[in-house]
Amino acid sequence: MQDIVGRTVRRDISRLAAFADGNLEAAARSIAEHPRPHIGVVCGFFVRHAEPPSPETDGLNGMGHLAAAFTEVGVPVTVITDAPCAKAVWAVTRVLPHPVNLEIVDVSASSVRRLRGQLEAHDHPLTHLVAIERCSLAADGRAHREHGWDISKDTAPLDYLFEDGNWHRSWTTIGAGDGGNEIGMGNLPKDIIEADIPHGSLVAARTGADHLLVSGVANWGAYALVTAVAALRPELASRLLAHFDGATEKMMLDAAVAVGQAVDDSRADRPGQLQMTIDRLPLEDHVAVLEALRATLPQTSPTVRSWADSYA
Structure with a gap:
């Protein structure tokens, strides 16, 4: 599975992927072996200079597939984003087969800290928190796009949900990214980011993940x-x-673009405009990844009605 998703698209990520080898199994096992999981998903990467200013498409379908999968087996899912990304994230959640809890914060640190307190006090607190293509704070305490642009005024420091600080973090954290500046990438050695990622010394994420x-x-x-x-x-x-x-992949991407106005900011020919692509790749390429991953599993398996039933 790691070989399927770890191929180069825009830049050579081979050293980044090699460093993270084994993390996929560990992350999956932490969920699969939990008796009563509650999955939180953080997503949304805002692009002010896009036409129109909007979050990018990457991260949204990832959130959608996680939410669709886990709610299907009775696992509660809480989706978390900030106000600049809210419309696109909401647009994807509204086409999901089962409802999720949607939490939206403003871009202030105080708003994120309030949310963390609420999540910690929940009757069924989060057990896992997954960030997908969510910009991390860098060493200078600011969020940066890959070109080095400071996007702190448009980006809530949701990093605080992943850090321990003065809090006792009760959930396992997982970070998914491709560019070195996303939450989770703080795990990577500084020399790899600086050598393999453009502007790496400036944009490198400071926030890691389990x-x-x-x-x-x-x-x-x-x-x-x-x-x-x-x-x-x-x-x-x-x-x-x-x-x-593929039908679900298309439905989610269509909602993100047509309703949420999400953009593919990596397109060199049409930068920051509405289009049904993610990281320059057409829908068909992403569907092919889904199919290749699915093909790694047996064709049939016994069915249990819900997560709780599997422990009965």
Whole structure:
């Protein structure tokens, strides 16, 4: 699965992926073996200079597939984003087969800290928090796009949900990214980021995660995580993968673009405009990744109605 999602798309990520080798299985096992998981998903990467100013498409379908898979087997999912990305994230959540809890913060640190307190005090607190293509604070305390632009005024420091600080963090953290500046990439050695990522010394993420998923497109890390959990829980596999197909991929991307106005900011020919692509790749390429991941699993498996039933 890691080989499928770890291929080069825009830049050579081979050393990043090699450093994170083994993290996919560890992340999936932490979910698969938990008796009562509650998955939080953080996404949304805002691009002010886009036309229109909007979050990018990467990260949104990854969130959608995680949410669709886990809610299908009775696992609660809480999706977290900030106000600049809210419309696009909401647009994807509204086409999901089952409802999720959607939390939206403003871009202030105080708003993030309030949310953390609420999540910690929940009757069924988060057990896992997954960031997908979510910009991290860098060493200078600011969030930067890959070109070095400071986007702190448009980006809530959701890093605080991943850090321990003066809090006792109760959830396992997972970060999925492809560019070195996303939450989770703080795990990587500084020399790899500076050598392999343009402007790496400036944009490198300071925020790490318990498990880092590196893939050619950040969404693919989320797709691999779903598949890996299905491999570890074969009695739930058919339910977990019930919506793991091209029709769902298209429906989510269409919602993100047509309703949420998400953009593909990596397109060199049409920078920051509405289009049905993610990291320059057409829909068909992402569907092919879903199909390749699904093909790693047996064709049939026994079915259990929900996550809780599997422990009965």
